[in-house]
Amino acid sequence: MSTYEARLAALRDQLKRDRLDGFVVPLTDEHMSEYVGAYAQRLGWLTGFQGSAGTAVVLPEEAAIFIDGRYTLQVREQVDPAHWAYVSVPETSVADWLGAHAPGGARIGYDSWLHTRAWVEAASAALAERGAELVAVDTNPVDAVWPDQPAPSAARLIVHPDSHAGRSAADKRTDIAQWLVARGADAVVLSALDSIAWTFNIRGQDVERTPVALAYALVHRDGTADLFVAPEKVGDDVARHLGNAVRLHDRAAFAAALGGFAGKRVAVDPERAVAAIFARLEQGGARTLALRDPAVLPKAIKNPVEIAGHQAAQARDGAAIVNFLHWLSIEAPRGGLTEMSAAEKLRGFREATGCLRDLSFDTISAAGPNAAIPHYRVTAESDRPIVRDGIYLVDSGGQYQDGTTDITRTIIVGTPTAEMRDRFTRVLKGHIGIATALFPRGTRGQQIDAFARRPLWEVGLDYAHGTGHGVGSYLSVHEGPQRIATFGGGDEPLAAGMILSNEPGYYKAGEYGIRIENLVLVVPRSVAGAEREMLGFETLTFAPIDRTLIDAAMLTAAERDWLNAYHADVLARIGPLVEGETRAWLAAACAPV
Known part of the structure; x- marks a missing residue:
C-alpha cells in the first residue's frame, strides 16, 4: 500500500470512529489564506497534491479532488487516479458534487474554521436534497491521523516601519473606527492575515513566501483594538510599536472572546472570515454585519x-x-x-x-x-x-x-x-x-x-x-x-x-x-x-x-x-x-x- 493510499485508508477509519460518512478537506487555514503554514497543509499530506488551491472530498467508497484549470496537468502527475477522481472547478462545485454523490442520509463532516458561511449554506442545501446533512466537527479528523503534523510557527512578529508603510498603524485604526461609526457598528473582526499585518504595520514569518503572522484582531469604534497572537511571538519592540491602544491576548483566546459582544453589532467579512466566527458571535448574542474587511481596499x-x-x-x-x-x-x-x-x-x-x-x-x-x-x-x-x-x-x-x-x-x-x-x-x-x-x-x-x-x-x-x-x-x-x-x-x-x-x-x-x-x-x-x-x-x-x-x-x-x-x-x-x-x-x- 502506498503512503497516500494508507493515509486515505486511515482517514476513512477515523471517519467511522467519528460516525461520519464523509469529510471535506480544503487547502486553507483558519484565516482563509491562499498560502498556509505547514501545519495546515492537510490536502497535500492526504493526497500528494502540491498546488496552491484545491479541495478534497472523502466518502466511504469514493474520493475526489477539486482543482481549477491551472492544475489540470499537475494533479494528474501528483495524485493517484486509482483512488481519486479529478473534478474541475468552477464547472462542478464541491457542493454540487456532494449533492450528486453523497449517500442518502449521510453525515458529511467539515471543519467550520476552514470554510466560509456561504460554502456551508451551499453544501448544506445540496446535501439536504439527498436527505443528507453537513456536520461541523469539534476536532479535524485529518489532524487525528496525521502523526507528525507540524506545530504552528512560533516565529516572532516584526515591526514594519512607517518609513515603508507610509502611514502609521494609529492612523489606519482611526480610519477603521470612522468606518465603523458610519455603519453603526461597534467592532470589526479582522481575520485575514495580510489585513492584520497591514492594519498594525507588523509582519511575520509564519507562512513561507508571505510575511504574515498567525493572529486575529478586533478593532473597535473608539480606535482601540484587541490583537490575538501567541505571547511568545511578541517582543518588546513590537509591544512598544503597538502601544497602549492595542490590547494583547493569546491567539487561543480568540474564539471565547467572540462570545463577549451580546447586543453589539459586529462587522465580519463573509469572504475572508470562516463560518465558525459568525457562529461564535451569534451564539454570544451579537448581531453580525456581513461587510467587506475595511482594510482590503486601502491596502490594495x-x-x-x-x-x-x-x-x-x-x-x-x-x-x-x-x-x-x-x-x-x-x-x-x-x-x-x-x-x-x-x-x-x-x-x-x-x-x-x-x-x-x-x-x-x-x-x-x-x-x-x-x-x-x-x-x-x-x-x-x-x-x-x-x-x-x-x-x-x-x-x-x-x-x-x-x-x-x-x-x-x-x-x-x-x-x-x-x-x-x-x-x-x-x-x-x-x-x-x-x-x-x-x-x-x-x-x-x-x-x-x-x-x-x-x-x-x-x-x-x-x-x-x-x-x-x-x-x-x-x-x-x-x-x-x-x-x-x-x-x-x-x-x-x-x-x-x-x-x-x-x-x-x-x-x-x-x-x-x-x-x-x-x-x-x-x-x-x-x-x-x-x-x-x-x-x-x-x-x-x-x-x-x-x-x-x-x-x-x-x-x-x-x-x-x-x-x-x-x-x-x-x-x-x-x-x-x-x-x-x-x-x-x-x-x-x-x-x-
Whole structure:
C-alpha cells in the first residue's frame, strides 16, 4: 500500500470512529489564506497534491479532488487516479458534487474554521436534497491521523516601519473606527492575515513566501483594538510599536472572546472570515454585519511611499533577473543545467542584493513539457534538464521590505520552431494590449481581460488562468480585491494606486508553455477630448523579453514601438545596476526589433 493510499485508508477509519460518512478537506487555514503554514497543509499530506488551491472530498467508497484549470496537468502527475477522481472547478462545485454523490442520509463532516458561511449554506442545501446533512466537527479528523503534523510557527512578529508603510498603524485604526461609526457598528473582526499585518504595520514569518503572522484582531469604534497572537511571538519592540491602544491576548483566546459582544453589532467579512466566527458571535448574542474587511481596499490602493518602495524593489529585482538571464545565456547552451539548479542560481542572484527577505512564492522553473503546467513546482522527482531548442519558463519573485515582486520570462535555448514564435508573439501582443490599455474610471478587470486573449482567440487558442492578480506591499504576492480575469473575480473597479500583474500565456500540453509577466500600476491618464476620467497602466517590471522568440512581422507598428520603448527603458533603468559582460549582454538583448 502506498503512503497516500494508507493515509486515505486511515482517514476513512477515523471517519467511522467519528460516525461520519464523509469529510471535506480544503487547502486553507483558519484565516482563509491562499498560502498556509505547514501545519495546515492537510490536502497535500492526504493526497500528494502540491498546488496552491484545491479541495478534497472523502466518502466511504469514493474520493475526489477539486482543482481549477491551472492544475489540470499537475494533479494528474501528483495524485493517484486509482483512488481519486479529478473534478474541475468552477464547472462542478464541491457542493454540487456532494449533492450528486453523497449517500442518502449521510453525515458529511467539515471543519467550520476552514470554510466560509456561504460554502456551508451551499453544501448544506445540496446535501439536504439527498436527505443528507453537513456536520461541523469539534476536532479535524485529518489532524487525528496525521502523526507528525507540524506545530504552528512560533516565529516572532516584526515591526514594519512607517518609513515603508507610509502611514502609521494609529492612523489606519482611526480610519477603521470612522468606518465603523458610519455603519453603526461597534467592532470589526479582522481575520485575514495580510489585513492584520497591514492594519498594525507588523509582519511575520509564519507562512513561507508571505510575511504574515498567525493572529486575529478586533478593532473597535473608539480606535482601540484587541490583537490575538501567541505571547511568545511578541517582543518588546513590537509591544512598544503597538502601544497602549492595542490590547494583547493569546491567539487561543480568540474564539471565547467572540462570545463577549451580546447586543453589539459586529462587522465580519463573509469572504475572508470562516463560518465558525459568525457562529461564535451569534451564539454570544451579537448581531453580525456581513461587510467587506475595511482594510482590503486601502491596502490594495498603494500610497506614494509604498509605490516608491515598490519601484525601488523592482529595480533591485530587475538587476538580479538580468544577471540571471545573462548567466543563463552562457550556461544553458553548454548543457548540464536543470530546473532546480537554475532556480537555485536565480535565488542566489536575489540574495546577493543583500535585501531579500524571502521569495514571494516557490519559483516556477519549468523546462519543456513542464512549462505547460502553469503553476508547476519543481521537485527532485520532476526535475528536468534545460536542453537546446527547448523553451524554459521561469516565474519568480522576491519579498523585500520595500516591495513584493513577481516576473515571468520565457526563454528559448537555441532555435525556436515557427509555432513557438507564433505563439510567443501572440502572447506578447496580448501583454502589450494590457500594458497600453486606456479605460474610464470604474472599469473592472473582467472588462479588459479580453484585450490579452484576442490574439490567441483569433487562431482558436486560449489559456486557463486569469490575466492579472493584485500584488501587496511586502505582503501577499496574490492580493485582492483587484484582478484581471473573466472568472474567479475581476469585478472590482480598478483604481489609481493598485498594482496588478499582466501575464497572458499559452500552454501546449506535453510540449511547452509560454508566459510573459510584468507588474503594472494603475495610474491616471490624460486623453485629449476625454469626457470621462481615464486610467491606464504604468509598467513597473524591467527585464528584457526574449527577442529570439518574437516574429516581428506579426507586430503592428504601435506594438513594435511599445516593445522598443520598453527595452530602451529596461536598458536605462537596469543598465547602471549591472556591470561588464552583463551590461553588454543587456544592451544587445534590448536592441530594437
